[in-house]
Structures are given as C-alpha cells and as structure tokens.
Amino acid sequence: MTDLTLDTTNRREFMKAVVAVGGTAALSACVGRFGQTDVPTGVDDPATLPEGQHLWDDFLATDGHGNVSNARHHVLRFLTYPKGRPSNTDRTIVATALETLERAYEWSNEGLLFTVGYSPAYFDRFDAGPRGVDLPAPKSLADFEDPKLDTYDAVVHLASDNADVVVEAEEALFGNRDTVNGLTVETRLTDVFEAPSEYPARRTGFVGEGLPAKFAEEVPDVPTDAVPEESPLFMGFKSGFAKNQASENRVTITEGPFAGGTTQHVSALDLNLKPWYTQDDQWQRIAKMFAPTHADDELVAGVGTNLGATAKMDETLAPMAAAEQFGVVGHSQKMVSARRDDSPVILRRDFDTTDGGNAGLHFLAVQETIEEFVRTRTAMNGTEIAEKTAVGQRLNNGILQYLTTRRRGNYLLPPRSHRALPVADP
Numbered sequence: 267m268t269d270l271t272l273d274t275t276n277r278r279e280f281m282k283a284v285v286a287v288g289g290t291a292a293l294s295a296c297v298g299r300f301g302q303t304d305v306p307t308g309v310d311d312p313a314t315l316p317e318g319q320h321l322w323d324d325f326l327a328t329d330g331h332g333n334v335s336n337a338r339h340h341v342l343r344f345l346t347y348p349k350g351r352p353s354n355t356d357r358t359i360v361a362t363a364l365e366t367l368e369r370a371y372e373w374s375n376e377g378l379l380f381t382v383g384y385s386p387a388y389f390d391r392f393d394a395g396p397r398g399v400d401l402p403a404p405k406s407l408a409d410f411e412d413p414k415l416d417t418y419d420a421v422v423h424l425a426s427d428n429a430d431v432v433v434e435a436e437e438a439l440f441g442n443r444d445t446v447n448g449l450t451v452e453t454r455l456t457d458v459f460e461a462p463s464e465y466p467a468r469r470t471g472f473v474g475e476g477l478p479a480k481f482a483e484e485v486p487d488v489p490t491d492a493v494p495e496e497s498p499l500f501m502g503f504k505s506g507f508a509k510n511q512a513s514e515n516r517v518t519i520t521e522g523p524f525a526g527g528t529t530q531h532v533s534a535l536d537l538n539l540k541p542w543y544t545q546d547d548q549w550q551r552i553a554k555m556f557a558p559t560h561a562d563d564e565l566v567a568g569v570g571t572n573l574g575a576t577a578k579m580d581e582t583l584a585p586m587a588a589a590e591q592f593g594v595v596g597h598s599q600k601m602v603s604a605r606r607d608d609s610p611v612i613l614r615r616d617f618d619t620t621d622g623g624n625a626g627l628h629f630l631a632v633q634e635t636i637e638e639f640v641r642t643r644t645a646m647n648g649t650e651i652a653e654k655t656a657v658g659q660r661l662n663n664g665i666l667q668y669l670t671t672r673r674r675g676n677y678l679l680p681p682r683s684h685r686a687l688p689v690a691d692p
C-alpha cells in the first residue's frame with residue numbers, strides 16, 4: 267500500500283480517520299498536515315482499461331497464498347438523478363468526471379478503483395428494465411430481518427489502499443476540488459446528481475490487517491482489545507480466500523447490451539460483537555464462522571491466515587450433519603450449498619464500518635444475476651437446519667445471531683462503455 271512518506275505511523279492513523287470522517291474539512295486538514303503524496307497517475311486513454319468496471323482482481327494486491335486483498339479504504343455514495351430520461355449533455359458530464367479520475371490515478375489499489383451502478387429505480391424511467399438483465403428491486407431476505415430498501419438511482423464505490431486518494435476522488439466528484447492528482451477537474455457528478463453527504467447516502471469503511479482493531483476503539487459495545495490486531499475484519503477472521511470466492515469471469519454478464527458488466531448487491535449490516543467476544547470462546551467462534559469440526563480439528567490458527575487459499579470446506583461435514591452432531595453449524599459451511607460447479611457464485615468485496623457509531627459491515631458483492639445473490643443469502647438462513655435440528659433460527663446458526671441487516675440495494679454495474687447514465691437498451 268502507499269501510506270507513505272513523512273512520519274508513516276502517524277500519517278496512517280490520521281488517514282484512517284479521514285476516510286471515516288471524510289469531507290472537505292478533513293481533507294484540507296490532511297493536505298495541510300502532510301502535503302502532497304506521490305500517488306501513481308492514471309492512463310492517457312481510459313478506453314484502454316478493462317470493459318468490466320468490476321474487474322479489479324488483476325489490479326489489487328495479493329497475499330503470499332494468491333488470495334486477492336480488497337482495497338483498505340472505501341466510500342460509497344448513493345445518488346439521485348432528479349430528471350426523467352438522461353440527456354446527452356448530462357451523459358457527457360458524468361463520463362468526463364469519471365474519466366478524469368482514471369487519468370488522475372493509476373487503476374490499482376495504490377491509485378484508485380471505482381464502479382458506478384444503477385438501480386431498478388433508475389431504470390423505471392424507461393419503458394422496460396435493462397435489456398437482458400433481471401434487476402429486481404431489493405427485498406427482505408429472511409423472516410427475521412426488516413431492512414430499509416434503498417431506492418437511490420445510482421451508487422458510486424471508491425476504493426484504494428490510500429485513504430487520502432479515496433477522499434480526494436470523492437471531493438473531485440462531489441465537492442469543490444479544482445484539481446485531482448495534478449489534473450483539472452472539469453465536471454462533477456453533483457452537476458447532474460443529488461448526492462447527500464450524510465449516512466445512508468454516504469457510507470464509509472475499511473478492511474485489512476490493523477484497521478478493525480484500531481476502529482474498534484471508537485465504537486461502544488466492542489470489548490477492549492477483543493479484535494485481534496492481525497484481523498482484517500471485526501469478527502476476528504480472514505475472509506475472501508481464493509477458493510471461496512467466485513471468479514470475475516463467473517460473475518460477468520455474458521449476453522446482451524450489458525455483456526461485460528455485472529450486478530451488485532449492497533447491504534448495511536450492524537454487528538453485535540459483545541456476545542461474540544464475551545460469551546463465545548475461540549472454539550465457538552471457529553465453529554460458527556467455519557465449521558465445528560474445524561474447531562475440533564484445530565484447523566484455524568489465529569485469524570485463519572494459516573488456511574492458505576481455502577477455508578477447507580471439503581474437510582468438514584455437510585451442514586445438516588454438523589448441526590445434528592454438534593448443535594451448531596458454521597457460516598462458511600452452510601454457504602457451500604449455494605455453489606455451482608464447486609465454486610461460489612458471488613464475489614464478495616465487503617468491508618467493515620463504524621458508520622452510525624456502531625461496528626458494522628457493508629456487505630457488497632458482485633454476481634452475474636441478483637437471483638444468485640438471493641439464493642446464496644437464502645442458504646445462509648439455514649431454514650431447514652433450524653427446522654430439523656437443535657440449531658435455532660439465528661442461534662448457533664452460523665453468524666446470524668450477530669448480524670442485523672439495516673439496508674439492502676440492488677444495482678447493475680454496466681460495462682465501462684455504458685456506465686454514464688445508460689439507457690435501458692443501449
């Protein structure tokens with residue numbers, strides 16, 4: 267990562283806070299404090315970048331086992347397009363704003379990665395939904411959840427290992443910056459979109475070693491020193507093993523005018539970490555996150571980095587058998603039933619948050635169809651297991667007991683060539 271130059275430790279601490287806080291004041295504070303950083307610049311011709319906005323894997327860092335590491339800092343901005351059908355003028359404004367970022371920053375974890383997606387509400391202004399893509403409105407996905415269903419028109423996801431890049435890019439799109447990494451800002455998304463800067467229209471987050479432990483200090487209800495320093499996520503384990511992620515190829519739409527794009531689900535979850543860290547012990551945490559036999563067989567050391575590139579789901583029982591034998595079933599273990607051809611169908615790019623003053627997780631995933639997300643999330647409910655075994659609807663049923671879903675939204679991430687205010691049938 268490029269948290270570099272000057273007094274690295276202080277700078278890193280400070281930048282974490284900036285992304286969580288965000289906004290112009292925070293940004294000028296950091297420029298004043300640390301001066302310009304040496305961020306790699308982007309391409310002369312944005313058309314040379316991959317057609318799929320979501321094709322990030324080749325541009326992110328990998329760990330020693332070949333697992334792709336998600337970028338460490340994230341901002342989501344949810345937008346409303348106040349007019350009916352978009353004009354070509356507005357389309358050019360959006361295209362210019364986005365291309366400026368691609369010229370300004372290297373398309374990578376050290377520069378900037380981003381996507382822009384459009385919701386079913388956006389496509390309502392056309393005679394039909396996006397051609398060739400089933401893009402349903404979001405809905406509740408369990409009897410025990412009651413999320414708010416987002417109806418924004420669009421969402422922009424900004425990601426980088428470098429927190430000040432995320433904040434700068436955000437200011438370029440939605441604020442008052444005149445330049446971005448040395449380039450002139452010609453147009454802004456706020457020229458055409460309404461973009462409130464408060465939660466839930468603005469969401470922030472982080473993932474990666476050190477960050478959850480640090481941010482845990484800022485939220486109540488997380489016991490002091492409970493989150494291991496090495497953990498990339500609040501719940502104390504590594505996630506996103508190569509074997510347990512869908513490939514980008516699998517999640518890419520293959521036919522129709524939106525071929526090359528993908529769909530995105532974005533939910534906001536609250537985490538209830540107090541019982542997770544105080545009532546449960548490490549055996550129970552491993553059992554509930556992975557599988558009870560993983561706990562018995564001591565397969566997971568520490569945060570699970572020892573697992574390499576796989577959560578070793580082929581070394582455990584079927585979920586029903588685990589529930590019958592142990593009275594507890596693992597989250598990861600349950601999700602295996604949603605696989606196709608021995609591969610998960612969703613590609614998770616989730617990250618933790620302290621939005622709203624609570625520990626939480628922005629669960630963001632891309633998949634070819636929203637239906638695949640729904641099917642995967644439904645598998646997580648373990649309904650049949652709860653009906654037939656001592657496992658409860660949420661208790662001892664993976665990690666359901668610790669999650670509360672606040673919001674859900676569905677989006678189409680069009681291929682890059684259609685990402686600026688697309689029509690339904692480009």
Ligand code: HEM
Pocket residue numbers: 499501503504505506507508509510511537555577579597598601602603605609610611612627629642643646665669
């Ligand atoms: C705080 C929330 C969550 C945490 C900490 C978490 C963590 C994990 C962990 C540690 C694994 C093991 C393997 C790996 O990550 O590569 C896993 C697997 C998985 N999780 Fe989650 N998860 C969370 C929520 C969700 C949600 C909301 C979904 C939505 C459906 C989900 C879907 C999956 C899938 C599809 C797999 C891979 C299963 C397979 O290998 O086939 N997770 N998760």
